[in-house]
Structures are given as structure tokens and as C-alpha cells.
Amino acid sequence: MGALPIPKQSSALFIGVDEFTSLEVLPAVKRNLSTLVDLFADDVWGLGLSRCKKLSNPSSMREVDEAIFRSARSASDTFLLYYAGHGLLDLKGRLHLAMPSSDPQAVHSTAFPYDWVRMGLAASPAQRCIVVLDCCFSARHGRTVRRAREHGATS
Known part of the structure; x- marks a missing residue:
């Protein structure tokens, strides 16, 4: 067994995204997000608040992308x-993470593509990258990772 992080x-x-203009509101997300940050910052992992960031109801896909790249690059271990919120599929069946203004009829242009998450992970010097998706269609993530590994890519 490997060493602990x-x-x-x-x-x-x-x-966490709990407020939406075109999707069902998810009130538990806000409470769960704060609880998880508190636990991981102190008791569970001891990261401290400087290494444990929370992004609630992001205003743009760019904000999410920058937060992922910034946090991923700051880890070497x-x-x-x-992510907690709604998971959506585009017309090709690819997973997207819903944003507050996501439109189920225009997933490709209003929700955060999971492929962008994979790019952020690839930019990380971390030895281990762990992704936990608390959303519908999260199993699509697993299939994407398996397919990528079969073709020589990693996530």
C-alpha cells in the first residue's frame, strides 16, 4: 500500500452548483460543499484552508477552468x-457539468465539458489526481477514462 497523501x-x-435558471435547484449541495471543505481542511486530511478551495455557483466556465488549473498545478502529491450539481450529456453523449445558467437544450455551449477537467488534470504535477462527481451521468467519466487509457492517454 502506498503512502498517505x-x-x-x-x-x-x-x-458546487445548487442554483440554476433552467434546471431543478439542488439545496443540499450548498450545505454539503461547506461541510466537505471544513472536513478536508481540518479533520479528514488536514489541508488547511489555503490548500482547500471552494467554488460555489461559478459565474462562468472560465472561472471553473481557471480554478481547476490553479488548484491542480499547486499539488505535487x-x-x-x-463536483456536485447536475450532470448533463451533449448530443454525442459526452458528460458536461452544469453551471447555474446551463440550458439542457444547449449543453455544448452552456455547461462545462468534462474533457476540460481532464485537461486540467493533465496539467497537474500531482502524482495522484482524484475526481469525485456527485451528479447524474457520472459513470460517463469512468468510461471516458477507460477509453483514454486504452488509447494511451491518461486523466
Whole structure:
């Protein structure tokens, strides 16, 4: 069994979307997000608040993308990414993470593509990247990772 993650060389990003203009509101997400940040910052992992970031109801896909890249690059041991909200599929069946203004009729242009998450993970110097998706269609992530590994890519 490998060594436990070193808190000073690790980081975590918790993204939660609970308010939507075109999708069902998810009130539990806000409470769960704050609880997880508190737990991982102190008791569970001891990251401290400087290495444990929370992004709640992001205003743009760029904000999410920058937060993932920034947090992923700050970890050399372990990077943990958590997303809670709605998962949506585009017309080709690819997973997207819903944003507050996501439109189920225009997923490709209004929701955050999971492929962008994979790019953020690829930019991380972390030895381990862990992704936890608390959303519908999260199994699509697993299939994407398996397919990528079969073709020589990693996530």
C-alpha cells in the first residue's frame, strides 16, 4: 500500500452548483460543499484552508477552468477535485457539468465539458489526481477514462 497523501504537497477543489435558471435547484449541495471543505481542511486530511478551495455557483466556465488549473498545478502529491450539481450529456453523449445558467437544450455551449477537467488534470504535477462527481451521468467519466487509457492517454 502506498503512502498517505502529504497535506502540504496536496490540494483540493470543491465545486458546487445548487442554483440554476433552467434546471431543478439542488439545496443540499450548498450545505454539503461547506461541510466537505471544513472536513478536508481540518479533520479528514488536514489541508488547511489555503490548500482547500471552494467554488460555489461559478459565474462562468472560465472561472471553473481557471480554478481547476490553479488548484491542480499547486499539488505535487495529490489533487482532489469534487463536483456536485447536475450532470448533463451533449448530443454525442459526452458528460458536461452544469453551471447555474446551463440550458439542457444547449449543453455544448452552456455547461462545462468534462474533457476540460481532464485537461486540467493533465496539467497537474500531482502524482495522484482524484475526481469525485456527485451528479447524474457520472459513470460517463469512468468510461471516458477507460477509453483514454486504452488509447494511451491518461486523466
